[in-house]
Amino acid sequence: MYEEHWKLTERPFENRTENQFYYPAETHQAALLKLHYAIENRRSAALLCGPGGMGKSLVINSLRRQLGEQFRPICHIVFPAMSSDQLIRYIVEQVDPGQSEGIRETSSDLARFERFLQGSLDAQRHPVIVVDEAHLLEQHDLLEPLRLMLNLAATEAVGEAAWTLVLVGQPTLLSHVERYHALDERLAVKCMLNRLLPEETTAYIQHRVRCAGANAEEIFDEPALERIHTLTQGIPRRINRLCDLALMVGYAEDRTILSAETIDSVHGDLAAPTIV
Incomplete structure (x- = not known):
């Protein structure tokens, strides 16, 4: 759905096991x-x-x-x-x-x-x-x-x-x-298996996006990448979920790049609602 907007050949953050998407952390x-x-x-x-x-x-x-x-x-x-x-x-x-x-x-x-x-x-x-x-x-x-x-x-x-x-x-x-x-x-x-370090989280995202035919630096700004690591604690499945939804929201809002503020907003949508 959002692939054309971000110039991707496929969705990069699916929880898949294909060898090409394996990041050698x-x-x-x-x-x-x-x-x-x-x-x-x-x-x-x-x-x-x-x-x-x-x-x-x-x-x-x-x-x-x-x-x-x-x-x-x-x-x-x-x-x-x-x-x-x-x-x-x-x-x-x-x-x-x-x-x-x-x-x-x-x-x-x-x-x-x-x-x-x-x-x-x-x-x-x-x-x-x-x-x-x-x-x-x-x-x-x-x-x-x-x-x-x-x-x-x-x-x-x-x-x-x-x-x-x-x-x-x-x-x-x-x-x-x-x-x-x-x-x-x-x-x-x-x-x-230990959680990814900040630089590994960035490299993981870059690798995934590259495998889908695009450049992560043209989609996520640097503060956004740092925020993704903080919010996901370097756990790949959480990174996938947050990045996938961020790409969808960015597409829906016709954004040209994803910022830390966008990542925070998306993460808030992923959080469980408070039950009063």
């Missing part, structure tokens, strides 16, 4: 490097955490694209709020899809998973299982079952385990895992 690049290390060296487990909106899913999607074919399959679990039996069955069905065997015991699921791991070892493949929203695992007593699953086929593996577990979640995940010492000791790396 230091915190994301460091996390990617550590996750590559853990998986490519066939370590048992890794942890990625950060506040909501920091780009954890973007990091995982980038990791998926960058890993070689020997690190397959990559199973991504996005709803781990289930029982241990259900989680084990879900994992098995994801990594080794096949016809349903009807009602079966957890022991048969584990045996099927172990056969799958043995087949992967024979094919020189190293599966990766990513559990998103992993801060929910503790309340469902799932951390210990996942740790025990790391023992399957481990004696035949080249590295520490026959597969790598990647736990992804909110910062509370760190304290949850630390309470399970046996699992904590299996973590090869712990990655925390």
